[in-house]
Amino acid sequence: MALSILFENGCQHLATEPPVFFTDLNLDQVVDAITAQREEYDLKPYFYTALNTVDSIQYRHEIMQDIEKQDVLDRLKAFSKDMSSVRAHLAQADKLYYSRQKERWMLDAVSIYFNAVQKLSEDLLAADLKSRGLLAFRNFLKEHIESDQFTSFQSEARRLTDALNTIRYCMLINGSSIRISRYENEADYAAEVETTFERFKQGTVKNYMTSFPDYVDMNHVEAGILNVVARLYSDTFSDLSTYCSNLSRYIVETVSVFEHEVQFYIACLDYIAKFRQAELPFCYPQVSSDCKEILCNDGFDAALALKLIEKKLPVVCNSFYLKGRERIFVVTGPNQGGKTTFARTFGQLHYLASIGCPVPGRKAHLFLPDKIFTHFEKKETIHNLRGKLQDDLIRIHDILQQATLDSIVVMNEIFTSTTLKDALFLSKKIMERIISLDLLCICVTFMGELSSLSETTVSMTSMVVPESPSLRTFKVERMPANGLAYALSIAERYQVTYDHLMERIAP
Amino acid sequence: MKVFLMYRDRDFDTQAVMPSNELLLTQDLELKTLFNAMSGGDSTISEVVRKALLMGADSLNTIQYRQNILKDCLKNASVVHSIYDIAVASITARKKHYYGIFTRYPDSVLRNALELMQVLVSLLIELKTIAETHIGAFDSEGFQAFFTMLMDNLSDEYLLGIRNHMEYLRSRKGVLISAGLGTGNKGVRYMLHRFQEEKRIWWKQLWQAIGKCFFIRKQIENIVRISERDESGARVLTELRNKGMNLVADALARSADHILGFLDTLRMETAFYVGCLNLHDLLVEIEEPVCFPLPLSAERRKLQCIELYDVCLSLIMRRKVVGNDLNLEGKDLVIITGANQGGKSTFLRSIGLSRLMMQCGMFVGARYFCSDVCAGVFTHYKREEDTAMNSGKLDEEISRMSDIADDIRPNSVLLFNESFAATNEREGSEIARQITCALMEKRVKVFFVTHQYEFARIFHEKKMDNVVFLRADRRQDGSRSFRLMENPPLETSFGEDLYHSVFTGSLSGKKAGNTTYGSLHP
Structure with a gap:
């Protein structure tokens, strides 16, 4: 089996469809942005497939950290550019009709390939690598390019290319015939004319060269000429034919798998670079499969942040942590205050960590879940309230059925389509189940009561600008869900805080 | 091959960036009148003389170089005109054989290049013939070099070589091309x-026929034939064939362009001298004197002239006008005061014009003229419009002064005409004084026409050696001589005279007391 730089123990089964929560967490946008302009590599399945051990995540982190060094990244990009040129050449060769033309395209493809592989090997040997994956690949490559097969094919390709490049032939066009002969150092007549008039040169003048369309294909006349040229230089051309017919499977699987898989890393790093340019941090999370004490400093929703960066708008980062027995974030606060974004951030971070990617944030300790569940409001259907509530309940029921002790649940605005009393009742019931399962959970709600259900719940509140409560800061902070921050800011403005009143009220 | 009739060692740059004060200078010195007179309706000449005058020559040496060439031109006017005509003919040829964008094959x-080249070569031969015939009549270094260059570069065998190429390109039958192998072979x-x-000789043909019989394979092998019905073939x-011809077509077309470029440069450079000849004819006709000026280094301060007149004024009046005689040495500031319409503006213009003309190598409108050259001519004239908006006007004037300050360098000449008068005399004089003192310290040569007595008085009382006062002269009977004399400023001008002149139609009706008006402040 070929060496893999994505899976240490060989390729695992890849998902072809995105996980169901992708859209809820904006991960579809994230993955679209990462894989944009790399469609030919079909990278999405790698992003759809979460890893299940901390070690396999570590395996990717090591490789990512090696590739992250600018020189290594540049070299790998150059390599994949060469490889796509090889593919383009071969595809072109396939399409062509005349064999002498086909053979030249193949020779070019092979030459590019050999040079690219050799260069890659040299580059990797020069690079300071630490990852298991790249070290193994480097060793493989070194052996490969030192093999007899590789060196003999490569030198023959060089020899043939040189020989073909030095060929020059003459065509005497007279009437409807072309007489072809070897080029015998005939003088360049255009140059002669130019020399004659050299003395009049007054500076630059315009170019009168007609440009001719340059087709890849040959027409029958060109092919006929090429055949004669091939006869005039029969040694070179017969060597070329022999060489091409002996070429088979010269692209080794390990190299092509590598080139494919390395796109995962390049794509991620290119994506992250956009954020770093806007001074938004990405970090390698510390991932654990047993400790649920999570932490994140300055996390953000990558999908939203990218849109804001493009519009040159500021991005608000949020920090959060869970300690000891704490498991559940209950997020409350004014509408449009960044609650949903906060919940998405929480979900995105955990998912991105589970595929071995760096995550949006300055520092992160995250939990490796077996599954992630999301419950986001489905499209409103106002005329069928009863059906919707029912649908909500069924979905939550399903989630709770499938969830294990290692799952993560993200709930956004549950039970908005019923009375407060009902909603509170249902929510409490659901929350009790979640608490008893000891799930990691984030729950966005308008019901502040949920935040004090147990010692495992943590209350987070989206903040407003104190002086002007209608302005959102999009900050979500640990804060009791009693709306005090909001009230305090108004008190401040009307100078009725304690300090103010102490001063204002006369003795 | 280079023309070099404007500079000893480089072409006249028709694309040169004009000084930023071009428009003001043209307006203030009435240069359009001069350009029109010189061009005689030829737009090329008009353009060239405009550039030559405004740019000036780069050194005393170049001024001398052009003066000598111009002297030759005055001697051999008809030859110079015919050289110019030959150069102009190249433009006509280019228009006729223009390579349209749709014929780029x-x-x-x-074909176009060959036709054009035919015309151009015949023009070159005409030039060469002129050179051979008239070289003896020309003395200047410039013309000697130009004619010699033509004769050296257009030797008979060289021209034969050109003809040879053109013959071949016109008559070619087969096309021999070579190529290499590129992408996809x-x-x-x-x-x-x-x-x-090869000329077909009967025995060779026979030999080939025999050869064909024996080595028939070889013959067919290396030929690709296109059958008659193969249209795509x-x-x-x-x-x-076109790909091969492409290169030589390009080479020939570019060569034709180079020859055109040469003839175009010749056209531009001779246009200047033809313009000078035109002006000369006009001035001679009205019996105005002209002379070749004696230019001195820019560091010097000297203005010595006899009958220096305003060329533009005489061109407009179509008659001889009054000139001024001066002999100033070591003066950095010339303050000109005196009667209205006493010839102050005309004098100022003649100063600007004579310097521009001298510095581009022309003759000047004077019987004798000797002066230092300058780094640039600048004008700051009172604008007549918006008299009502005094503050806005002063603002505009000072902003123009600020523009000048951006560009002016030491040894430039700055001509002020009633500047900074848009405010009261005290303020205006103070502004003018500060500006003038700064300019003098920066070694700018200042000519200042002013009515502001206060301003003139300040400098007069300092009794500086490098300042001179000229005054529009006034005869005892009150009429103007339009001549300027070295005289201190007077506290009043002669506006009342003008008033009388306009309102009574004659000077004879004046009151007797007015005649002594000028002597109140000697």
């Missing part, structure tokens, strides 16, 4: 070779 490019790096068809063949 090697065959048509080549397609032909690249096409190159055209000269192919001489024929198209490919044409394209191949």
